Structures are given as C-alpha cells and as structure tokens.
Amino acid sequence: MKRWTVGLSVTAVLLAAGCGKPAGTDGDLVNGWSALAAPAVPKPSAGECWTFKGAADKLVVGPELVEVECTASHSSETVHVGEFSGALAQQTSVPAGAELIDAFAACQTQANDFLGGDWHDGRLVLRVLPPSEKQWKGAAHYYRCDLVEVSDDTNTIAPRTTSLKDTLRGNRPIEIGCVKVETDSGGGIEDFVPAKCETLHNGEYAGTFYSPDARPYPSDSGARRALLQPGCKTIVARYLGLTEAQFTENKQFSFAWSTASPTRWSYGDRTARCYLMLEGNLSVSRSLRGNGNAPI
Template sequence: MRRQVTAAVTAAFVMVVVAGCGTPAGTDGDLSDDWRPMAQAQQFAPEAGECHVIADPTAYLTSYAPVDCAKTHLVETFHVGTFTGALAARTTPPPVESATMRSTFADCDTRAKQFVGGDWRTARLSVQVAPTSPAGWKGGARWYRCDIFELDEVNGPNGESDAAIQRTDSLRGALASRSPLTLGCMNEDKWGMLRTAGCTAGHQFEFVGIWTAPDRSWADAARDEAAIHTACRAVIARYAKVPVDGKLPYRTGTAYRFPSRPLWERGDRGVRCYYWSSGTTVKRSIAGGGTAVLPIR
C-alpha cells in the first residue's frame, strides 16, 4: 500500500513539473540573456585627503582606518600614486628604506612642497612613502601613499628624529605664510637640542636654509663634517647677503642637522643649515643684513 501511495505522489509531481515546462507569457524562454553582468572586481586603494592614526609606512588594509583631518591623527595622505615600469613588475613592493624607492620619494617630495606651499624641510615636517602591503601587492595593487606629518619641536628636525606627533588639522597650505612650524631663531638646551626662540630675544642659532648633500651612504655623508660646514657656510652667506669668499669663516659659525638615517634611506638629502653666533647673544635675524650683521671677527 505504501508503494502505491508513493507512486501516486510521484506521478502527481511529474505532472506538475511537466505542466511548468511551458514558456510563461512575456518571456522568451532564454534565461541566459536576462542576467545582469557582474561588476568588475575593484582593488582597494586609499584616497588623498585622508588622515590616519597609524603612522606605519606600509599600508595594510587591516589597519586602514582613516579619520577626518580635523580630528587627532599622525599622518596625512596628500597624494596617491601608482608604481609603473620596473617597480610595478616586482614580485613584492619596494622596501620603504631602499634605493629602489628613491624616484618615488622624489615624486612625493615635489608634491609635498606644492601641498604645503613651500619646502617642508624648512619646518618641523617630514614626508614618507607608504606602499601597499605585500598581500595587496600580490593581489595586483600597485599604489603608494605620499604622507606628510609634523615633528616634535625638541626631538624633531633639530634633534635628528623622524617620529610623527599628533595634530588636529590639515597641513594643506601650512607654509604658504609664516607658520609656527617654520624653523627660525633658536637656542641650544643643556641636552644639545635646539629650542625655538624669538629673533628679537637673545639667541645664538638661526635656521638659514637647506643644503642638498651628495648621494652616498648615510655613514659616509654624515662623517664628512668639514664639507657640510663649508656648504652650510655658503647657505648662510646667501641668507645674510654677504660674499662667499675667504673671509666668510671669520664672519659666521655654522651648525647643521643631518636627516635621520631612516629619512636618508627613504631618499632625503636635505641638510638643515644654521647660523651660529659662536656664543655671542644676538637679538635680530641675520636675514639680508649683509656685512653689518656679519662683520669679520
């Protein structure tokens, strides 16, 4: 009896299915042309104008959490570029601190000057390249971020450190006019750090500009102190508008701050040069002062 009931149910089912095989009104019976094409897969990429609370120069998706630049952050992305040519053909992203990244850093360097409205090295700022993560690279991503960030007043460019500090505003146009970030007159504290001082107050140091060092190893370049002082002396002369001649060493002392090793390896060759009064207290800027402010001593 059970077998007969099953057969009857099966027969009824077959009848329903067969009845449903007709073409419904308003259709052509071809389902293959009614599906919408699937959207093309999109590779993740950050955007310029984003700020980040993580300063790591390798952009992992797992740590991607951009914030409004008006909120507390460490670094600001001002440009997103694309690796091309031999760099894009690599099987892994270029190491951040390597010669292969120099051309990319140079691109970020140029764009950073445009972004802030001046040479970022003349202020308490630094720049880094943040390439996509190894996993992202394996998946086909070839982008890199250009990030800019503020340095600490004491342990920043004057203390040869390159660590980002928290800030709560965008750096766009920050150097288009005089800024609290801009390097100027200074005094040395008991730990050898240069601290900001008013130029009309008593001070012994003044930032005068950047000298671009030759492209060689950090150790070799940093060791050549005599050449650096000579180069910075010429920067002082241009700043103060005095002759670059044999009398110049008798007009001014010099000091400098070399790029940190990580920054040097990223591609920066900018040495920050300072006028040094040789211990005499000065109460004015030497900018454009000529031989009157830098007499022979």
C-alpha cells in the first residue's frame, strides 16, 4: 500500500507540474480551429454507370450496386439525380410508393430528353431509386434515375459498354420493334422477346397505352382488361393503318399487352406496352407497320 500511495503521490506531483501553459500559447487546445463537418453520404451523379445482380426490377441501392466506368460492362446508367423537398424531405422514413410520383415524373422527363424519345419505346426499364434507410438517416435526401437495357419483357438485364444517350434518336438502335411471342403449353403469353424484323417473328411492338387518369392499379383482371384492351386495340389498329372495325374483321391479327407492375403503377408508371400479334402459326420477316389488310 505504501508503494502504491507513494507512486500515486509522485504521479500527482508530475501532473501538477505539467498544468502550466507553455510559453507562447494561450491554453486553447483547438487554437481557434473550426469543428470538423459531419460526415456526408456520397451523392451519385448523372453520367455514372453501375453493375448489380438480378433482373432490372430488383435494382436497389446497397453494397451490390457498384460504380464502374461506362466503357466497362455495366447494368445501369444514372441519367439524373434530384432532391426530395418539403414534407417528404422532413419525414423519418424513406419515400416509397405514391410518395415517389413527383420524383418519377422528373425521372421520365430527364430520361426521355437523354434518350431522344419515350423510354417505353426502347428495350429499357427506368428506375427511380431513393436512398437506403441508413443513407436517409444520414441526411441523404436525394433520389436517382437509372436506365437499364433489357433483353426481353421479363426485364432480363442486357449489359452495355456504351452510354444510352441519344439511343432513341436517328436510327433508334434501342427501339423495341419486332418480337417473338413466347407462350406456355396452354397458349398463355410468357414473354415478348425482341427480334430483328428481317428474321421470322410473330409479333411487333405498336406503342404504349397511358391510363387517362390517376386510378389505382386495377388488381382485378376484369378491371384491368376493361381499361387496357380498348386503349391497346386503338394503338395496334392505328399502327397497322386500319380502323378498329377493320382490325376486328381481320383474322390474321390479334393483340396483347404488358402492364407495368403494381409497384411501378403506384409511383406513376400507369402504362401498358401494346403488341401486335399474328394469329395461329403465321410469321413474317418484315415489319407490319402500315400493312393494312394486305395478306401475310
């Protein structure tokens, strides 16, 4: 105990001796330095490209989304980065669903300008991506708009090594065009796979139908058909150069559509891609745009 007491006393003396200010100092340890800024979540920028795994509709922010050079193989390209504002920016949870309507509308405007046409006309998926919960809590209140090229209507990613900029201008290399309609054993449609029009195919993209109002996703198949069938019929008939009555009478043709998912519908993508289809075993090796009633 004596040795402990002595040792403590010596230490106390040494500490006391060190309490004086060195010559030429004011005793302020930070010496007027400003405080370090709070760490910020890195913000993405338009023009960046990324890799990730899975289908395009699985694209989310997180560790699997890795930035790469746009000249390297990549899965998505950021075309715009915006900021949430007002009440959305103040809430504690990340905006989702209908809260993304304004952000998605901005993404569509930016994407269409970037591409040179409506992104629905291309082999593309447009995603609006808010931050992760962790990033949001770190005051990252931005959203990003990413375009992904796909190889079919089930959103299988088609990796690229060049930018998508202007790909719906000029000869429109990313345009959907002709397709092969894949069906199951019962005749149900499984996929629309893009094909070169000079190869045999049995379908063709005719245009996109937009819901005339902001109604919720028609979860009932009958309600969905009542909304989408008349719209797509008009688009397909016009594509062929026929009136709707003429189209109804022509036994060579039918049509189908691919609807945006309920999630996408909730944030403003209230659309269906409309496809012209050939009946039975008919196929062609040319475009049917303006075909009218000419035989196949």
